[in-house]
Structure formats: structure tokens, C-alpha cells
Amino acid sequence: EPEVTQTPSHQVTQMGQEVILRCVPISNHLYFYWYRQILGQKVEFLVSFYNNEISEKSEIFDDQFSVERPDGSNFTLKIRSTKLEDSAMYFCASSELLPGNQPQHFGDGTRLSIL
Amino acid sequence: AQKITQTQPGMFVQEKEAVTLDCTYDTSDPSYGLFWYKQPSSGEMIFLIYQGSYDQQNATEGRYSLNFQKARKSANLVISASQLGDSAMYFCAMREVGFGNEKLTFGTGTRLTIIP
Numbered sequence: 001e002p003e004v005t006q007t008p009s010h011q012v013t014q015m016g017q018e019v020i021l022r023c024v025p026i027s028n029h030l031y032f033y034w035y036r037q038i039l040g041q042k043v044e045f046l047v048s049f050y051n052n053e054i055s056e057k058s059e060i061f062d063d064q065f066s067v068e069r070p071d072g073s074n075f076t077l078k079i080r081s082t083k084l085e086d087s088a089m090y091f092c093a094s095s096e097l098l099p100g101n102q103p104q105h106f107g108d109g110t111r112l113s114i115l
Numbered sequence: 116a117q118k119i120t121q122t123q124p125g126m127f128v129q130e131k132e133a134v135t136l137d138c139t140y141d142t143s144d145p146s147y148g149l150f151w152y153k154q155p156s157s158g159e160m161i162f163l164i165y166q167g168s169y170d171q172q173n174a175t176e177g178r179y180s181l182n183f184q185k186a187r188k189s190a191n192l193v194i195s196a197s198q199l200g201d202s203a204m205y206f207c208a209m210r211e212v213g214f215g216n217e218k219l220t221f222g223t224g225t226r227l228t229i230i231p
Binding site: 106107108 | 152157218224
């Protein structure tokens with residue numbers, strides 16, 4: 001069964017450094033998402049992406065964050081200047097299309113640790 | 116106000132018994148979707164089951180079923196004949212259908228532990 005692939009599985013970065021998290025969504029999916037989960041807390045939406053542009057973003061997704069689909073397969077999340085509070089599990093997800101009955105399929109996540 | 120409420124932070128259930136995980140939601144949108152995800156200790160998020168607000172029948176997927184009570188705004192997950200591998204966090208999530216409403220809103224989760 002096709003799956004969403006995320007790399008790396010664990011990223012350790014010094015505070016203030018830039019980090020790029022990578023995702024390969026399922027190939028025929030059109031909608032892409034990033035979520036994060038701070039340790040022990042619930043999953044929070046960051047951003048959704050469709051047709052090469054952001055379609056929705058949360059208050060968490062400030063100017064430090066950006067997303068890109070640099071080619072036909074990859075979808076990346078960049079954090080420009082990381083803070084300690086950015087430490088979390090970051091999940092990429094994709095779905096085939098709207099409306100709401102399409103499940104979002106999640107990758108295994110990237111655990112980001114900011115030192 | 117919270118859109119998704121899961122009131123059971125943890126549950127312990129004997130192997131082979133059925134278990135119900137509670138989820139209530141809040142929305143004024145007539146069109147929405149409800150999802151359950153499983154998160155094992157390894158951390159990945161696994162889609163389990165979906166229920167649409169206009170679906171007439173309760174969703175079922177193998178040992179998983181969704182007890183959807185629209186008037187009460189509840190969407191409880193029922194796992195029949197529980198197995199040790201069912202031990203995990205379980206998250207209820209909702210998506211309100213409509214332009215620009217693409218995000219899933221998650222509850223705080225229920226940690227289910229199956230006892231042998």
C-alpha cells in the first residue's frame with residue numbers, strides 16, 4: 001500500500017539554525033499538510049497546500065515557517081531560525097482530494113529536537 | 116470551546132473484551148467528517164475509520180466500528196475483541212467541510228492499554 005514517507009526520522013539542531021523537514025506524499029494525492037505534536041500533547045495543524053500554494057495555515061505557522069513543493073514528489077517544511085519550543089514531532093500528511101470524507105494519510109513523523 | 120473532546124485520558128481493558136473510546140464534537144457546520152487515528156508507541160499516525168455527517172449508517176472497518184449519534188454530537192470508537200497490539204493512543208479528529216476548511220482538528224487522545 002502506498003504511504004507517505006518522511007525524512008529524517010530524527011533531527012537534532014542547535015537553536016537559531018535552519019531546519020528542513022522532507023516528505024514524499026502519496027503519488028496521486030493533491031492535498032498536502034503539516035502537523036506537529038509537542039511531546040504528550042495533541043496533534044496541531046500547521047498548514048495545508050494545494051495547487052502549489054498554501055490554502056490554509058494556523059496561528060502557529062508564522063514567518064519562521066515556510067513550505068515548498070520543489071519538484072513533483074517532495075514537500076518540505078522549513079523552519080528558518082529554530083527555537084526551543086519548536087521541539088516536537090512533525091507529521092506530513094496527504095489526501096487524494098476534498099471533500100471531507102477523504103482521510104489524510106500520515107507519515108511516520110520527524111522528531112525534531114532543538115538544543 | 117474545544118471542538119473535539121475526549122474525556123478518557125487512559126483506559127485499561129482485558130484482552131478479548133470490547134472497548135468504547137468516547138469522542139464528542141462541536142460544530143455548527145452541517146457538513147463534516149469524523150476520523151479516528153491510532154498512534155502506537157513508535158509514534159506514527161494510523162488512519163482507522165471515517166464517518167461523514169450525512170452517512171446514514173455507522174461506519175465499520177474490521178474490528179473497528181464508529182457509534183455515531185448525531186443529535187448528541189458523539190462519535191465513539193468501538194473496538195471488538197481487543198488484542199495486545201491495540202495498546203496505543205487513540206485520537207478522534209474532525210474536519211469541517213467547506214472551502215478553506217481543510218485541517219483536521221484533533222482531540223487530546225485516549226491512551227488504551229490492553230491487559231493480557
